[in-house]
Amino acid sequence: MSEKELRRSLAVLPMGTVMKLTSLTARQIRYYDDSGLVHSERTKSNRRLYSLDDIDRILEIKDYLDEGMNIEQIKRVYEKQQLRRSQKQAAKQQSFSDRKVRQYLRKDILKAGGLYPNNDSQF
DNA sequence: ATTCTGACA
DNA sequence: TGTCAGAA
Numbered sequence: 712m713s714e715k716e717l718r719r720s721l722a723v724l725p726m727g728t729v730m731k732l733t734s735l736t737a738r739q740i741r742y743y744d745d746s747g748l749v750h751s752e753r754t755k756s757n758r759r760l761y762s763l764d765d766i767d768r769i770l771e772i773k774d775y776l777d778e779g780m781n782i783e784q785i786k787r788v789y790e791k792q793q794l795r796r797s798q799k800q801a802a803k804q805q806s807f808s809d810r811k812v813r814q815y816l817r818k819d820i821l822k823a824g825g826l827y828p829n830n831d832s833q834f
Numbered sequence: 835a836t837t838c839t840g841a842c843a
Numbered sequence: 844t845g846t847c848a849g850a851a
Binding site for chain 2: 725726727737741756757758759
């Protein structure tokens with residue numbers, strides 16, 4: 712993860728700051744939070760802490776709500792996004808292992824050596 | 835002073 | 844979603 716991404720995902724903002732940044736009430740913010748739409752962290756004294764990414768998500772939730780969606784529907788939107796990311800991730804690892812297979816395959820062919828005068832254009 | 839949880843005249 | 848109480 713890049714330093715920039717790390718900073719944006721760092722949970723350091725208390726409720727009061729989030730309220731000002733989003734123009735929402737503590738009640739609404741806690742509601743989104745408790746619904747599992749936002750993943751805030753907690754201090755040792757049980758205070759919620761949000762990251763800049765959380766702020767973006769809260770603002771996004773606010774827009775969806777204004778467009779008429781309910782919490783459950785919004786939850787599904789994020790579930791599907793998560794599913795797509797998982798599949799994309801799986802595809803990435805798949806191509807990686809494929810590459811590794813080809814790599815080992817080539818090694819074997821080179822080992823079989825002498826049989827192939829030109830062993831550089833097979834893969 | 836700030837935030838949290840639970841509850842609802 | 845607002846708001847109030849009692850606690851941390």
